[in-house]
Amino acid sequence: MSALSKILAASLALTLGLASCKTSSTDQADLLATDQVSYNFHIRPILSDKCFACHGPDANKREADLRLDTEEGAFASLKENPGKFALVSGNPSESEVYHRITSADPGEVMPPPESNLFLTESEITLIKKWIEQGAKYEPHWAFMPIEKPQIPKSDWGSNEIDPFVFQKMKERGLSPNPEANSFALIKRASLDLTGLPPSPDLLTKYAGFKNGNTYGKLLDELLSQPAFGEKLAILWLDISRYSDSYGYQDDEFRSQWPYRDWLIHAFNKNLPYNEFLTWQLAGDLIPNPTKEQILATAFNRNHKYTEEGGVIPEEYRIEYVLDKTNTFSKGILGITMECAQCHDHKYDPFSQQEYYELFAFFNNSREKGFEGDISQTKPAKTPILWVEREDLDGILSFINHPDTTQLLISVMGELDESEKRTTYILDRGVYDAPTVPVTASTPSSILEFDEAYEKNRLGLAQWATSRENPLTSRVFVNLIWQEVFGKGIVKSAGDFGMQGDLPTHPELLDWLAADFMENDWDIKRLLKQIMSSSTYRQSAEISKKHLEIDPENLYLSRSSRLRLPAENIQDLILASSGLLVTELGGPSVKPYQPSGLWEAATSGRGTLATYIQDEGEKLYRRGIYNFIKLTVPPPKAIIFDSSNRDRCEISRNRTNTPLQALVMMNDPMVLEAARVLSTKLSEKHTNPEKAIEEAFLRILCREMKSQEKNLLKKYFDEELEYFNTHPEEVEKTLNIGEYPMSTSAITAENAALMQVIMSLYNLEETITKS
Template identity: 40%
Template sequence: MPLARLLFAVSAVLFPTIPATAEEKVDFARDIRPILSNACFKCHGPATQKAKLRLDDRAAAITQGALTPGKHADSELLRRALLADDDDGRMPPPGVAERLTADQIAKLKTWIDQGAEYPPHWAFVAPKRPTPPDPKHPPLNTIDRFVFARLEKDGLAPSPEADRATLIRRVTLDLTGLLPAPKEVEDFLNDDSPRAYENVVDRLLASPHYGERQARHWLDLARYADSNGYTIDGPRHVWAYRDWVISALNADLPFDQFTIEQLAGDLLPNATLQQKVATGFHRNTPFNEEGGTDAEQFRVERTVDRANTTAAVWLGLTAGCAQCHDHKYDPVSQKDYYRLYAFFDSCDEPTLALGGSPEAEKRIAELSAKLASARLVGADDEAKKLIEELKKVQSQVPTTLVIRERPKPRQTFVQVRGDFLRKGDEVQPAYPAALGATPAGRLTRLDLAKWLVSANHPLTARVTVNREWQKFFGRGLVETENDFGLQGNFPTHSELLDWLAVEFQEPTPNPSPKGGEQGEEPTPPAPLPEGRAEFARGASAPTASVNERVSGPPPPSGRGAGGVGWSFKRLHKLIVMSATYKQSSAARHDLTERDPRNLLLGRQTRLRLEAEIIRDVSLSASGLLNPKVGGPGVFPPQPKEVFAFTQSNHPWVESTGPDRYRRGMYTFIWRQSQHPLLTTFDAADAQTVCTKRNRSNTPLQALHMANDPVFVEFATALGTRIEAEGPSDDAGRIAFAYRVCFAREPSTAEVARVQTYLDAKRKADPKTAWAAVARVLMNVDEFITRE
């Protein structure tokens, strides 16, 4: 027997194949594709086929002898993986990937013996509604049925429900980004009705601050900032778009309409001012104002950014990898990329007047057109004069940045190696080939937007509900929330993800008017008195300063908060009403040992609050919060030295009066010199799309909370509030302070420790004793953590 055959036979003993039973069938997407993708595709994939061998295509792999379905012993793929001991012969070669493990080899053998099938990538197949399992542990809703069944499969049980104080603080922070008021906590704790928690959820969903909290996440995707970026980093007027997002989310504008208006509101029939404002989504790209630059180069870069952002937000794909060459792993060719790019290649970038005299609006339109022309031909001196004139007119008329289709489309070409000066084949707007056929005719951004939210689209609903899940658990069901491609992670709960995706688009009828009871879905959230229908008709939304000047047609009948398709509020309520969400976050020995990263969701996750929300809860506790929603960015205090580290030369004129105490999302964002709170606590950089923020833990964060004059001011105000609103005795005031900061009562030990500290501070300076206590409480980890 040849040595290779002998060694291969020995390997079959060392690495026995798992029996090929239906129950143990190897899953290609979960078990095999990651092995091939990491170890093989770089040299034998769609872009490169060394030795004329291609392993990402089943037919090619079989033809070339790499695979013999049903017979792993005859498959060259396994021989190379198992037998070659020398660096020249073994696969994958050193430096490309690690040598395959025994477990990986066993999986490959079983897969080949079971037929070596290559089903389509799971994320590229439209989700179907699976049948929910029936776990032993009683669920509250369908989400729990999937989660509890998975825990039981692994021999685990869910954690008990968190105590009521933790629940109301958790859900208030998640839905509004603010602390619950002591009276709200007290009312909830004293409410024994079955609907007590659901009533809290409905109240929060109807709050004008709900839209602010959810908009903060969306603005990360939109790369929102109040300046242009690059060296000059001049200011821009685009806050009306930010206010549109807040109002749309408060009104529960269905996500399909939310998508269409942002990507193509200007192309809708009889487009309203509101729908044009929505296209500000793609005016959040950085803009280079430097003299001597090539205007076409940076127009191309903005168009690239729009294509990449659209793919990341709605498709969850790293399409930008195909800008210079075919994608190394995903079925996205360079031609596919420039077909997507072509949808945005004919966008003009006007300034839209939101009010004022017709003459002023006309003048703004004229100046915007002249400025675009001047930049296009590189007339820098003329452009500077036009910018100054435009600023003068804009100072008298509220404006915003939007996109608009050119009367005559540009020709779009593949850019050879990503170089806009090297034109390849001409292309037309089209959808990525792997995701479906493109209809005939010249397509527009409106066609693209409608396709993204069309029935049976495989990605949009999955990608969206996965990001929404991430908000409430810190991690998506697909951990690589920005990559649903072949290199992305497999879902931890694939059936739950698909059920949520279908439910988001086409919810099941509510089985009972009694929401939240065991085994039933919660009732849909009640719409605001001035909810989504009024928003769509153009009435002034209760929270947005711009909407009194914008309007739009009503969306499709029967959509939104009433409990049917594409409703964020309904999805959020479904999640926060689940027993899965309401679990305690306390660590458990069995979970730490068997599921240390909590992928199986056997408990809730403790999450440090985002940068803006840290400011918000501090303002909320201090009593200084200005609850106004919407309007231009504000300038809270910051160190004067911030701009010394940049080339920006823009003054930071501190806001006074109520504007000094606005929520963190209204802080003016200079791209090149963000407010220190934002950079210290990992805010998005506003340069590119951000699908998930980092969460670092640094000494600077503790120093910022303890010593920043802003937070000292907040603590001083909280100290005053404790004395003014709390009882007259120390113990009562300490308890009040804990209810304000943590929504709970202090333990006996905590009361004793705070009392000792308070007594010591009184001896040193009686006037600041309670401010000192407040400063301590605001620097406890629990204060900036969502349990």
């Protein structure tokens, strides 16, 4: 049994509500009945929320020189009362903490009334019980070494994941749902692995998973499709804050899109995650690097750049280094190091010195803070990788470059030894207030930096991908879990620190993280492993018991129903209508967009001052290729909760607003797709019922029920009658979008079928993975 398993011997799952200060009375009673109280999973969440702001890691905010976040500090004699102690092992009555949290005196009670914080009776009782049991401290769970726990015994499941999940279900009084039907699984797997709906041919081939066409073969087929790389790349583009412009006021064009092509290529060829990270962090520092490895370092250069005259170059150069540091810590380590830019972290064991030691790894780039105003702009900033035609015919053949001009990409390049900068702790994070010099290193609370590594970005990559690093594998496995199930095992995927959410299945997280590293950091294998589980293959049926016990589906006794990401909603509509252009990679495109939007949010200067919509096939590319201007992100995507890409983001919200319904009902792309599909189906089927059946299969990815068939046929007949009696409305309805339409297609039948298809596109089921 692992160390983490021992800590969780009691009913760990019941602590989650307490950690978020939303514990039900039933959960509180169960917590108080827990045999062994854990500091990590029972006590630290309380102290972190209520006490650490004044008695935590931040020395600048610490009161009474008392630390409760460390065992040494909590058991030391009090500075103001040397004969007293905050904690006395086994003795609450002698522990000043217990006296203060139970005091009725406003001048003594902790937390103080002016903080607007208070402890519940159950929290006070739990702290008392912890003190009685010895007040034992533990290292933060996420910073503990990853040990592979034993798999629980179970009579349910298809692979090693399921026993861990089933164990937590049983603890909550839940049982798993039956397996979803084949149509639901085919759609679910296709959307998860390619971001596209399954074609009618794929549905027919794998319906019922018979004649050798097994579910496992379906996963293999989907993993081998080029669309796989496009689907997974969206996650990493959010993390790497990819965009097509520089940001700030003038917000000029930049040519970083070859990095996106590389990202899709890397996922499709299944580059191991440790190499995937190393190339992006330090591909230029690998001995004899290839142009592909250097191109990967564009990951570090996707942040905003100013092109405004009068700026102080060093101020912005520091801003760029800060961004790189914060992206590394949040996107790869899942920690909020940026909180330590100005002072010691208030909650996590990271000092300001450690922040600037991490900052030092990125502080010797050849990057400049300012290269000239908009009249001198280039589509890439120094250092630049020049891509020549021979590169496109060789090692960079995955780049989809449509013309013969050179490509410029902002990448990393290191200063020579004689040019190296000294890194200083910056007073309150201000660029021109250097204090104490520091050298490159990593937070000791995570993992000491091995002196065998060089103190540069390559050494940092080696540290991050070390088997001993407790965060990198945990964080990525959690991200993939989030991609599949909607929430990570750690819900706060960007915060594995003390203020983050506790893992719902900590032993499963560690098992997956260890197994991932043991199997060469194989991303496709990890995804297939998760999606082969019985946990993943459950139906999405929701019972009253589910809603009462586990409304958020934290314990996975059913499949979650999740709205698709913004880009994949566009993909589904284009693919189902037959409009989708499946060309891989290439420059970003400008689809339909409300007029005047760009112009209202621009300085009026530069090549992006006005929006020039693309034409032809460019209108029908996947959502991943939509042009992202930082000051005016794609409006439809933002309405559906996409990242605006101005900083590293590793989780998206899923809201439900009237604007989303307005987009689905009125967007030119949706209307055009409905028009094009109705025309194609009318040409293929003389019987409107057959046309409706195929439209339903393409869009909903399942066969119609008889009631649905009757309802849709009735709606078609009503619309047909309307258009027959209002012939002047036929062309108005059909004349939408730029896809060519023949005169013979302008019929009442096509207009009526278009309305039926629009109703299908506007069903919740259409844009929901369930």
